[in-house]
Amino acid sequence: MAEPWEDDEVDGPVRKFMYVNRRAPYGTIYALESLEVVLIAAAFEQDVSLVFMDDGVYQIKKEQNTDAIGVKNFSPTYRALEGYDVEKLYVEKESLESRGLTTDDLIVPVQVVENDQLAELMEEQEVILSF
Amino acid sequence: MPIEVNGKSLEVDEEGYLADLNQWEPEVATIMAREDGTELNENHWEVINFLREYYEEYQIAPAVRVLTKAIGKKLGKDKGNSKYLYELFPYGPAKQACKYAGLPKPTGCV
Numbered sequence: 182m183a184e185p186w187e188d189d190e191v192d193g194p195v196r197k198f199m200y201v202n203r204r205a206p207y208g209t210i211y212a213l214e215s216l217e218v219v220l221i222a223a224a225f226e227q228d229v230s231l232v233f234m235d236d237g238v239y240q241i242k243k244e245q246n247t248d249a250i251g252v253k254n255f256s257p258t259y260r261a262l263e264g265y266d267v268e269k270l271y272v273e274k275e276s277l278e279s280r281g282l283t284t285d286d287l288i289v290p291v292q293v294v295e296n297d298q299l300a301e302l303m304e305e306q307e308v309i310l311s312f
Numbered sequence: 313m314p315i316e317v318n319g320k321s322l323e324v325d326e327e328g329y330l331a332d333l334n335q336w337e338p339e340v341a342t343i344m345a346r347e348d349g350t351e352l353n354e355n356h357w358e359v360i361n362f363l364r365e366y367y368e369e370y371q372i373a374p375a376v377r378v379l380t381k382a383i384g385k386k387l388g389k390d391k392g393n394s395k396y397l398y399e400l401f402p403y404g405p406a407k408q409a410c411k412y413a414g415l416p417k418p419t420g421c422v
Contacts, residue, residue, distance in 0.1 A: 220419045224375035253371065261370035264378045 197228045199306040202237035206256065207247065212240045213255055215312035220258075223265035230269035230306075231262075232299065233291070234276045237312075241270075241287045259289050273299055317343055329411050333367070336414030344412050348403070352412075356400055358387065363413040373418040376406040 200219050206212040222229050233241055240256070247254040262270070270291040277283070277293060284291060294302070303309060314321040317339050323331035328344065330336060341360055345352045352360075362383060366374055374382065376394075384392015391397075397405035406418045 217419055220372070220375070224377065224419070226377075255371055257369060257371045261372055261374070261378075264370075264374065264382055 195226065195228055196307045197230070197305060198222050199230045199232060199303060199309045201232045201234065201309060201311040202240055203235040203311065205236040206240040206245065207250060207252060211312040212237070215310075216255065216258060218310070219262070219267065220265060223262070223267050226266075229267045230271065230302070231267070232271045232273065232302075234273035234299075236276075238272055238276050238280060238282060238287075241272075241289055241291070242282065243286055243288050256288055262289065271299065271302065315340070315343060315347075327411075327417065329417055330414040333414045333416070336364075340414055341412035348408070355391075356409075356412075358391075359383065359397065359400060359405065359409050360413045362386065363409055363415060367413070367415050373410045373415040374406065375418050376404065379406050379409075379418075 200215050202212060202215050204211045219229060219231060241259050242256070245254050245256045262268070270289055271294045272284070272287070272291045274293050274295050284293060314323050316322075317337065320335075322335050322340065325331055330340065341357075342352055345356070350356075363373065363379070366379075366382065376397075380392055380394055380397060382392075383397070386392075394405075397409075401408040410416070410418055
């Protein structure tokens with residue numbers, strides 16, 4: 182029988198999962214739920230990428246303060262993604278610019294992509310989940 | 313069933329995780345470990361304190377693979393491996409150590 186510590190490596194197929202985040206971080210549960218499933222997929226060593234577009238770009242905006250709305254500020258958790266080997270974070274250019282934001286406003290390093298690049302990236306995926 | 317720590321009664325969930333992590337104090341870990349038949353030594357505390365710092369920074373409890381890697385980075389390769397961590401925490405390092413540290417169960421932990 183394998184010892185428990187030999188059981189860490191996840192066997193089985195690795196799939197390309199893309200999580201598309203399109204909504205503001207608070208007000209609905211979508212952003213937090215997306216982050217949770219991203220962490221689960223990453224814990225199972227899947228090939229995970231994230232897209233932030235539309236109001237979803239606000240999810241990774243710096244200096245979020247949720248005191249007044251009485252919910253937890255979970256934005257620090259995006260910085261943990263690197264430790265989970267999730268390093269493919271894409272932000273759709275127009276969404277970022279139309280909100281007056283630049284990559285300097287974001288808490289994690291991202292790759293800014295044009296719409297047609299995004300379409301190509303999506304083409305490469307096996308699973309796409311939209312939140 | 314709540315646990316008794318320094319005369320206070322602290323709520324835990326059905327798996328024994330502390331309901332409110334702000335109520336944590338070192339004695340919580342000592343008492344939880346004693347219930348599991350373990351006396352905590354400085355190696356246990358190193359991991360527990362590491363987890364509390366990790367949570368403070370990232371607001372999550374790390375998955376075991378992530379914990380192992382992060383421990384290795386901070387405390388060296390002889391500690392950043394599954395064998396070492398499972399010897400300290402035989403019920404699973406993320407699960408058991410997170411519990412003692414007063415953190416929620418790690419996401420993706422089965």
